[in-house]
Amino acid sequence: MAGYDVLVIGGGVNGSGVARDCALRGMRTLLVDKHDICHGASGANTGMIHGGARYLLYDVQTAKDSCTDSGYIQRIAPHLLFRIPFLVPFFKHDAFAELVMAGADMFFAAYDHYQPLKRGKTHTRLTRDEALALEPGLTPDIIGAVTMDEWGIDPFRLVIGNAVSAREAGADVRTYTEVTGLLRGAEGRVTGATLRDALTGEVTRVEATVVVNSAGAWAPQLAAMAGARLRLRPGKGVHVVYSHRVSNYAFITLGVDGRQMFLMPHENGTICGTTDDDYYGDLDRLIATEDEVGYIRECGERVLPALKQLRMQRCYVGVRPTLFKFGVNEDALSRAHQVFNHAEDGAPGFFTLAGGKLASFRQFAQEATDEIAAVLQNTRECRTHLDPLPGGESAPDVEVLSRQFRWPLSAVGRVAYRHGSRARRVVEHADHVEGGRCVVCTCEPVTAGEIAYVAQHEQVRRLADVRRRTRLGMGACQGARCLVRGAAVLIQAQDRPAQDVFDEVRDALTARWRGMKPVMEGPNMAVAELSQYVHLGVGALHEAWQVKPP
Numbered sequence: 001m002a003g004y005d006v007l008v009i010g011g012g013v014n015g016s017g018v019a020r021d022c023a024l025r026g027m028r029t030l031l032v033d034k035h036d037i038c039h040g041a042s043g044a045n046t047g048m049i050h051g052g053a054r055y056l057l058y059d060v061q062t063a064k065d066s067c068t069d070s071g072y073i074q075r076i077a078p079h080l081l082f083r084i085p086f087l088v089p090f091f092k093h094d095a096f097a098e099l100v101m102a103g104a105d106m107f108f109a110a111y112d113h114y115q116p117l118k119r120g121k122t123h124t125r126l127t128r129d130e131a132l133a134l135e136p137g138l139t140p141d142i143i144g145a146v147t148m149d150e151w152g153i154d155p156f157r158l159v160i161g162n163a164v165s166a167r168e169a170g171a172d173v174r175t176y177t178e179v180t181g182l183l184r185g186a187e188g189r190v191t192g193a194t195l196r197d198a199l200t201g202e203v204t205r206v207e208a209t210v211v212v213n214s215a216g217a218w219a220p221q222l223a224a225m226a227g228a229r230l231r232l233r234p235g236k237g238v239h240v241v242y243s244h245r246v247s248n249y250a251f252i253t254l255g256v257d258g259r260q261m262f263l264m265p266h267e268n269g270t271i272c273g274t275t276d277d278d279y280y281g282d283l284d285r286l287i288a289t290e291d292e293v294g295y296i297r298e299c300g301e302r303v304l305p306a307l308k309q310l311r312m313q314r315c316y317v318g319v320r321p322t323l324f325k326f327g328v329n330e331d332a333l334s335r336a337h338q339v340f341n342h343a344e345d346g347a348p349g350f351f352t353l354a355g356g357k358l359a360s361f362r363q364f365a366q367e368a369t370d371e372i373a374a375v376l377q378n379t380r381e382c383r384t385h386l387d388p389l390p391g392g393e394s395a396p397d398v399e400v401l402s403r404q405f406r407w408p409l410s411a412v413g414r415v416a417y418r419h420g421s422r423a424r425r426v427v428e429h430a431d432h433v434e435g436g437r438c439v440v441c442t443c444e445p446v447t448a449g450e451i452a453y454v455a456q457h458e459q460v461r462r463l464a465d466v467r468r469r470t471r472l473g474m475g476a477c478q479g480a481r482c483l484v485r486g487a488a489v490l491i492q493a494q495d496r497p498a499q500d501v502f503d504e505v506r507d508a509l510t511a512r513w514r515g516m517k518p519v520m521e522g523p524n525m526a527v528a529e530l531s532q533y534v535h536l537g538v539g540a541l542h543e544a545w546q547v548k549p550p
């Protein structure tokens, strides 16, 4: 039986962050996830590395901590961050609109005090004409606006960067590896876990001095394996993705019930969301409903009426592992985080991470690792705020790379954004792959070389893992044009049986379809039918594969 200092369960942002911190402090670390890295809430959020201005109303410490950690995340992963300038419009038909705008002006003046922590700009008050000049698509029904400055990130690359860094510092990382039970020793001590490989069915046992439950919304299930009761307020959040960018600015806007939501440019599209509703359903069968989509649309169209004409591409859904509190609306729940030491529940050696935000993950991981280090009597200092994540060392010269390796400038630009200083390694890698410079996914764009690179260096076990690392299939066509081509590259790069990878094309298209179905209407249907046509075609191919020649 293999032995580790630390077993980390859950490859979301918190688990990957803890694994990185533990490995950098020299602990023998194993990180496992029952799916891929970034499968849970960490891959289904708004992607903002923000303070969260509204938390100033009821949770000042979390807003401050998030701003501070945002500053550190910018330092260690500058290539992944992008500025999101916001407009907060005020509507002439709203009650006391002038008064509310004056109040907001004062409110954002308070938030300005935290902006230097994350290199943010202070707010400005705009007249109606100034706001409309900046964003002509904004509804004319406004009396003015206030600006606010935040940062966004590709959450997939952030989490994968942490996992890759953990591995490079000596950790083992095993994806599609589910913890099905905990091993117990004397006096109830948790001494390891039983693992089941979801792809091979192989069952193994690992021993670890400390076991960390960072399973997000699934954490209560893991805690129960140690006989501990952990209560969360899991909050379901849905976003709608539009197929194009329609504005330069992001907007803070309100739902019909007065809840705050965001409408913002994100990657090559626009996202609007999010809902926040208590969730009691199956965490492994999340679906968005048409009602939720309608609610989000109404909120976005109030600000940008032209959204009505824009194609909704899909929606996505995740569940926040929010800390439990009774008698409070979901919106007003704290986004604070907490490390639970289950020694108090008769399970020494077992810790749970609950709550938190993407924006404060590094600090959360540091606090958890400090507790783990105390058990292991490890006195090494935390370095996660100093050591860059893979690619965060320096900015590559995109034009030089494009000229030198004869790659399309747009493709090199995306590679530089995703891989930072490692962009050179990615483009060099393409020279060893047949057709390495070919753009496989034109929406994003993604080259065959980049797919081959992540297949070999970033823990890819299935085709869908390539999507999380490169955005293959996440653009306007939702994989209809690129997934089969991506599969062909993967077959070659990993020397895998073609039949297996074609099964994965079918699974990947099914997963895309699940996100597209709730937004289906009008012109969306045409794109959906094309996608279904490809889906069925691949399905038929799969069936044909089973037929033995006569």
Ligand SMILES: Cc1cc2nc3c(=O)[nH]c(=O)nc-3n(C[C@H](O)[C@H](O)[C@H](O)COP(=O)(O)OP(=O)(O)OC[C@H]3O[C@@H](n4cnc5c(N)ncnc54)[C@H](O)[C@@H]3O)c2cc1C
Residues within 6 Å of the ligand: 009, 010, 011, 012, 013, 014, 015, 032, 033, 034, 035, 036, 037, 038, 039, 040, 041, 042, 043, 044, 045, 046, 047, 048, 049, 050, 177, 178, 179, 180, 214, 215, 216, 217, 218, 222, 235, 236, 237, 238, 274, 317, 318, 319, 320, 321, 355, 356, 357, 358, 359, 360
């Ligand atoms: C809709 C939405 C919007 C959000 N927007 C923002 C935002 O803009 N900014 C921000 O700062 N925060 C945001 N958040 C919050 C943030 O995304 C979460 O706090 C964070 O991602 C939680 O990370 P985690 O690692 O704790 O959990 P998760 O990312 O859910 O990871 C848990 C992992 O555990 C694995 N797992 C579960 N059971 C097992 C098992 N038995 N064995 C092995 N592995 C297991 C799962 O597969 C999963 O990958 C948002 C959240 C949501 C849902």
